[in-house]
Amino acid sequence: MALILDLLVQGAQMAVVLLLAPLLTGFVRKIKARLQRRRGASVLQPYRDLARLLRKEAVVAENASWLFRAAPYLMVAATWVAAALVPTFATGLIFSWSADLIAIIALLGSARFFLALAGMDVGTSFGGIGASREMMIASLAEPAMLLIVFTLALTAGSTQLATIAELFTRPEVGLRVSLGLALVALVMVAIAENGRIPIDNPATHLELTMVHEAMVLEYSGRHLAMIELAASLKLLLYVSLIGALFVPWGLALPGTGGGAYAVGLATYLAKLAVGGFLLAVFETSIAKMRVFRVPEFLGAALMLGLLGTLLLFVSRSL
Amino acid sequence: MNGLGFDAVAAVLLIPLASAALLVLLPGYRLTARLNVLASLLTLLAALSLLVVERPAAGPYLLVDDLNIVFIVLNTFVGFTTSAFSASYIGHELETGRLTPTYLRFYHAMYQVMMFGMNLALVANNIGLMWVAVELATLTTVLMVGIYRTHEALEAAWKYFILGSVGIALALFGTILVYMAARPVVGEGMDAMVWTVLLERAAGFDPALVNVAFVFLLLGYGTKVGLAPLHAWLPDAHAEGPTPISAVLSGLLLNVALYAVLRFKLLLAANPGGIATGPLMVTMGLASVLLAAVMLYRRRDIKRLFAYSSIEHMGIIVFAFGMGGPLANFAGLLHMVMHSLTKSAIFFAVGHVAQVKGTQRMSEIGGLTETHPWLGWSLVLGVVAIAGLPPMGIFMSEFLLVSSTFAREPVLTVILVAGLLLAFGALLMRLNGLAFGEPKGATAPVHASYVPMFAHLALVLAAGLFLPGPVVAWFQNVAALLG
Amino acid sequence: MGDLTFDVAHMLAGGLVLLSFVMLYQDRLYALLNVYALHAVVLAASVAWQAFAQDAPHLYVTAAIALAFKAVVIPTSLHRIIRRLGIHREIETVGGVGPTMLAGMGLVALSLAVMLRITPEAEPLAREDLAFALSVVLLGLLMMVTRRNAVSQVVGFMSLENGLVLAAAGARGMPLVVEISVAFSILIAFIVIGIFLFRIRERFDTVDLHALDRFRGERR
């Protein structure tokens, strides 16, 4: 019985992330449009786009290989699995122990790996640009992310998201410098990973500046839909990761009744809304930076992560 | 009964002498070459018989004991293989007209005289006699180095002669001093020059006199060992003489001189007031190793290259004996045997290479493993062995030497290791050019006598993997003897 | 007899050292050869005196050998060689005569310092003789080092061997081995040198070693 319930919760989690992802994207777009005093498309526009793309035929370049066609599905799968393991409205999911935070990051890494390869598959200059820039960004973002993980894990004594989240709900953790640093670093990494302004602009096709769009330039139809879906899943993942780690309140603990789950869902939606809003505000209030200033941005994140880890010992010794 | 043993000793001495007299008279190189091989073989058999028969009691002139029998057997064996090699080598020289039949007659006779001298030096129980013998061997080799009568050959022989005879003089002075030291204790007359007597009475000698004597003997015989800075004659003598002589020089003469030095080291060790001979020998050994290692880098002449490597290895051996102790002495003995075998094998190969390519300049030799696989690979094998790589015997001796001395004298050992590495780098650089890469020079087929070469290499290989028990025991008590 | 024996022996040995200095000082080949002959004569005398002092008759033989070969045969033949090669010009010493003499002094001092460490119970005669012999040896070597000319180098070598003979003679009761070996070595040395000088002349028109040095093994 309990097992079935757990499975249900897990299934619900997977469904939730899948369903909410485009909504978050649409929400952010809407807010941005509003902030720029535009009316903007409906919040549901991303769903419509996906549906349209799915209906269209896929146009594939002549010399594209099987990798080109397989990559979107692999990306979606990896990102989805990763997103399914992040506590959104409830912790202690039945499969949460199958991969800890490090593994989740690595899963996103494999998604990126295949995306970059797909970008290079057709053999156009833009694909190459995108892939090379993406890997450069990743080569700085991933270590930064891992140092953040170190900070959290050394604080909580675990890399298990559920454990960390549960621990951080307790009061005795309190405020810590290193956690603050970790939060800032995590936000920076999240922005970079999702290719948001100021790192990349998901809305532009200006070749000098684009990274993500350059890689997926050759995609169309259902493949493009998959990629879009994966992108919004990733965004959702990061927002809910930040939510689960730094504002873990309201998460339904395992074994608590349906009411708790309802509360968890509600708080989760609220977190998403706030996160999306803040993201939109940030994006509208800042300008896109040149690609070769990106390393400095991420280097800062890296330093913050390291600093957080080292300060941890100080605060521990206190 | 030891009459038989004495006969064996006599044979070791008389066979070369008689055959030398015979070879002077006989014309025609084929016959003389064959006789030469035969005589050397007989000498070898006589020497081997020394192993089995009961040894003669030490007389006033002759002595066979554990120490020198190692040298005698080695000496006669390499002498035999070299004579076999020279038979084919000299034939080629005659065809190319570098040697004339008249000189050839003289060559074979001299070869036997030289063998006689060296054997005499080894079995002598008398410091005077030993001195005479060493000088005899030296002077004959001087003549043979100059045999080609080219400018370079004469110049090398002249250099060898001058330095050698200065060495002669110093050694003689040392010998006299030893007698002077012994006389008050032992009493006048022949006894004061007999090894066995000297050794047991050495404790009473006048230390100051013995010390001065050892200095002169170390320099005198050290000149023949080729220790730096007395080495100058060695590279040119090796490079300009006929290759069999180079092989004999590296393989035997250096050992004989070393043997003399060891004897006197024993004498000094037996004297309480004597200076510590270890530091002197270690210093000269290290100096030789480093100098040779550095000199190897700029060599152009293939035979001179390996001559310098001989200096290096003599340095290693002297270092080992200077360090002393059972393991180091064992390593020194083993290294000496392995070096004579390997180095003469290398010279056999080099001789044929030089004949095929018609030059000794390494810049004009290349890709041997392509053009002459047998020669090339045996050269590779030889250099691998001489560079102290397994599974050859020199690896074992270097292993023992370095590993046993490092804990005692870290600094010295590190210097030695640095020298080894330097020399290795130089040798390997040359080997790369000689054996590999695009073939250079003449590619005519070679009619070489591979048997001696392979015999030596096989022995070295076997020794690297498995030393038979008796040999080990024998080496061990010689090592103990050396203290 | 002690004193007189001692003094004469001492005087002769000292004379040898003195003559070695004179040889160092000489810079003409002929003069050099003459001094060398004198050197040999004095040697012969001192050996003979030793023979008398130790009443060891076999030493007379040595003395005779020394007289015959070193004082007569060698100088004359070297004269001939010099004449044949026409090199009776001055020999340039390496460092000037002055420094060479100073070095010689130093060497004598060194040999005394070394030899006088010997405990006196080895009777003084031998001790002093050894000291002188050693200095003669060292001076001969010095001469070989400081002369550029083959003949003078040979002469230096010979004087060195004179020192050896002196030492050998001083060694009381040293068996015949030594004299034979000495004579033998001188003989061989002389013959081979003769051969070589001959060959060298055959090849080059001088025995100045610079000519030889052209033929270094590895010319660039």
Place this chain on the structure above:
Amino acid sequence: MTVVVSLACVAVLLATAVVGVAAGRHSAGRPLVYGLGLVATVVAFGSAVAALVASPATAPELVLPIGLPWLGAHFRIDALSAFFLAVVNLGAAFACLYGLGYGRHEEAPHRVLPFLPAFLAGMNLVVMAADAFGFLLSWEFMSLASWALVLAHHRDPENAHAGYVYLVMASFGTLALLLTLGLLAGPDGGYAFSAMRQVGLGGGREAGMATLVLVLALIGAGSKAGLVPLHVWLPLAHPAAPSHVSALMSGVMTKVAIYGFVRIVFDLLGPSPWWSGMVVLAIGGASAVLGVLYALMQTDLKRLLAYSTIENVGIVFVALGLALAFRSNGMELAAALAFTAALLHVLNHSLFKSLLFFGAGAVLSATHERNVERLGGLIHRMPATSALFLVGCVAISALPPLNGFVSEWLAFQAVLQSPELPQWGLRIMVPAVGGMLALAAALAGACFVRAFGIAFLGRPRSAAAETAHEVDRLSIAAMAGLGLLCLLAGILPGTLIDTLAPVAELVVGGRMPAQQAVDWLTIVPIAESRSSYNGLLVFLFIAASASLAVLAIHRLASRALRRAPAWDCGFPVPTPNTQYTAGSFAQPIRRVFASMAFRARERVEMPPPGDPRPARLTVEMHDPVWDWLYAPVASAVGWIADRMNRLQFLTIRRYLGMVFLSLVGLLMVIALWP
């Protein structure tokens, strides 16, 4: 028992070498040699695995009457040896299988066939030897055989140079090890490992000596494993050899070097000071990052792989350093975790590095091209090879669910144990090194995206790449086998960890919790609440959701597919030159890292307007290690050699002068002697 079997296999291998000498030029030589080698190595692998699983408490010691006379040759297979024996023979077996097919393209078989079995025998012997002499003998024999293999194509001057540098560095390392073992054995020669171990356990070694041993062992084993700064020979020598030999050298021989280090420092030396871990950590981290940076800058496929070997060796040494640090503080559990991570990475790297080198070899034999700038589009012409190469790339980039990730994950878990360490230095240093590890992993990802993307994807950049075709079945079989093993090791790590437990117990005196206990094949380093990973589930999830997505799409959405020219933002150019090159791909990373690491400088020559000449971009990079360490030494030796060489050209008089001076000097010594 195992010892006997393994020695028998070694004997067979040596015999095979003789066969190789005999049948080197004969057409039957290849199948004969590789076949025999395959059989022998498979048998040896089996016996090694059996020994590892059984792992008797006391491994018997076999003494043969060869080697050092009074000592004999000792052979012993304990758990550690058994594990490395398994690694060696696994790689060797696949190399032989690959060679059966690949050897067909070998133009100088008589220079490969004799030495390959000897090389394998040497590696086996190193792992089995239980006395200093046997160990060093087989160690150097291994170097020698591989040197001959590096010189297989000796006519290429580059290879000759590579062989030279390789052997000199190898014997440098051997001399260092010789000193190490001499130190451990002591002046009176206790050369048997058992004797050294006794001294170590007895605590008979003072700190200074332990330091010396550690440093020398690090130099000796590190120079063979390719640790920075002793790595210079590796990227020269590994690519020079035939590809299956490169695979052996990179995938297996470096592991033998690691074995040497573990054997000496963990086993023979006994307890080591706490900071010894720091040294190893620092060097390991540096090698990891620098190695992969070097790799990112390469355009030669095999050289790239060789450099990435340096990175992976660095990762292993980081884990070993952690194990040392934990062990010296008596934290057996954490030490076991770190050590297991090291062992797993050893195994994993041997798997995927061999796979990648085989792939490179396949490309080489299909296109005769090692320069990725002249490859491209091979995924269409060599589908199997490219798919398998892709597997290797994913594995080496430490991406789940393949095996590379597992070992790195364990290493990270070990890093997270650092707070329990008492020493501040370690506490601060370990997370920093962990960051370097993460950096290395991310850069590796970039490196292999570049390698695969440029070589196999896109459009062909040369005629050779255009006309390439798939390689023979045996080669593919070898690669497929390795790929499968990579996957299995990735999704079933628990069983591996349990198999390695005895090794950890032997070496660091502790073991990770048994993993069969955990349900669903999850691995749990410490406790489930702290961290856990389940490769199998992750793999299944990805497969399930991917197929779910495909299914849904194909049911709901349109299946229509149209082939069209690439759009390329509206202005496609037909020539393949417009593609991104390897150099341009690496440019951003080069600007970020290499400018400091390699003093990389870019220079653009822009012709004036109207000048038809093309603009040129030239990049120059310096290897700091070479510039600051090796070049000075080499020039110093040359300088001294030139100066000393005058001694060869002195006049006889001067030589006499030397004799004279040494005589006077010695006499003075006598005169001044007390």
